[in-house]
Amino acid sequence: MKAAERIRLSVEESIRDGSLLPGDPVDEQMLMQTYDVSRTPVREALLQLQAQGLVASLPRGGMVVAKMDVAQLLAMWELLAELEGIGARLACERMTPAERDELAVIHERAAAVVRREDTDAWQEHNRRFHDALYMGARNPYLRQEILRMRSRTGAYRLHAFSAFGRLATSWEQHGQLLEAIQAQDSVRAAAVMTQHMSPGQGATSFASFIAALPKNLLA
Numbered sequence: 733m734k735a736a737e738r739i740r741l742s743v744e745e746s747i748r749d750g751s752l753l754p755g756d757p758v759d760e761q762m763l764m765q766t767y768d769v770s771r772t773p774v775r776e777a778l779l780q781l782q783a784q785g786l787v788a789s790l791p792r793g794g795m796v797v798a799k800m801d802v803a804q805l806l807a808m809w810e811l812l813a814e815l816e817g818i819g820a821r822l823a824c825e826r827m828t829p830a831e832r833d834e835l836a837v838i839h840e841r842a843a844a845v846v847r848r849e850d851t852d853a854w855q856e857h858n859r860r861f862h863d864a865l866y867m868g869a870r871n872p873y874l875r876q877e878i879l880r881m882r883s884r885t886g887a888y889r890l891h892a893f894s895a896f897g898r899l900a901t902s903w904e905q906h907g908q909l910l911e912a913i914q915a916q917d918s919v920r921a922a923a924v925m926t927q928h929m930s931p932g933q934g935a936t937s938f939a940s941f942i943a944a945l946p947k948n949l950l951a
Contacts, residue, residue, distance in 0.1 A: 735769045739777035747786055747797055748883040749855070750890050754799040754949045758787055784880055798884070799951040805888055809931045812881040816862075817926035819878060820909060823868035824918040832914055835864050839903075839910050846903045854899055855890075861906055865925075889931075891945055902928070 743763070746752040763774045778795050781787045788798040800808070827835070842857035866875040882889075905928040912921035 735767055735773040736776035736780070739763055739767055739769075739774055740780050743777065743781060744784075744786060744879075744883050748879070748886040750887050752797050753887045754797050756797045758795040758797065760794070786880075786883055799949060800884070800888070801951045802945075804951070805885065806931060808881055809885050809889070809929075812878065812885060813926050813929035813931075815874065815878050815881065816929045817922040819865055819869045819871070819874055820913075820925035821918045821922035822871055822874070823865045824913045824916060824921040826870050827868035827913065831864065831868050835861065835868070835913065836910055838864060839906050842903055842906070846900055849899060851899060854902075858902065858906075887949060888945060891949070 743752070743758060752758070758778060760771065760774050760778070763769075763777075764771060767773070778787060782789065782795065785798055787795045789795055838857065838861050842854065842861070845853045845857055866878065869875065905924060909921055909924045909928065912918075912924055
């Protein structure tokens with residue numbers, strides 16, 4: 733893998749998991765030192781990320797993680813929910829019995845995390861559950877687009893998750909999705925996933941979502 737690609741993937745993952753937040757500067761010097769490379773592959777990686785909409789250039793030079801306004805965020809989040817629904821439908825149709833069994837194992841292992849309300853640990857279990865579905869869908873282009881959108885919305889979704897107090901609810905929805913996949917009910921799987929990924933259900937949830945967003949994250 734080229735150095736620029738490794739750097740791009742690393743920065744993208746940092747944005748997705750909230751290590752880099754919207755508005756945070758991307759330290760080119762640190763990336764050069766971390767990967768022991770010249771400025772050229774770092775710039776190449778950042779230009780790729782800029783083309784994806786993940787970072788933005790500053791008038792005086794340098795790059796920061798791109799911000800979105802509320803309208804942009806909700807539009808992208810709405811599309812992400814639909815794409816995740818498509819992925820769940822395809823996974824339901826294409827996963828092998830062994831892959832469905834592994835999905836069940838991932839879900840059950842998360843039960844202890846839910847009981848102790850460990851939000852940080854839940855994020856890792858959640859990632860594994862969704863990754864298993866992306867792989868089961870067997871559509872790399874869909875997976876790539878979903879991961880790009882999850883990167884762009886990651887910080888905002890983490891704050892919404894905190895506002896909604898949805899850890900137990902999310903795990904229960906994973907259980908409903910698992911049941912649909914085990915029953916090979918692709919229509920149900922898509923519907924559950926789309927609802928699971930929606931930014932809010934009703935006016936109260938939407939108001940909580942907006943209130944939870946730090947203003948410095950918004951454009």
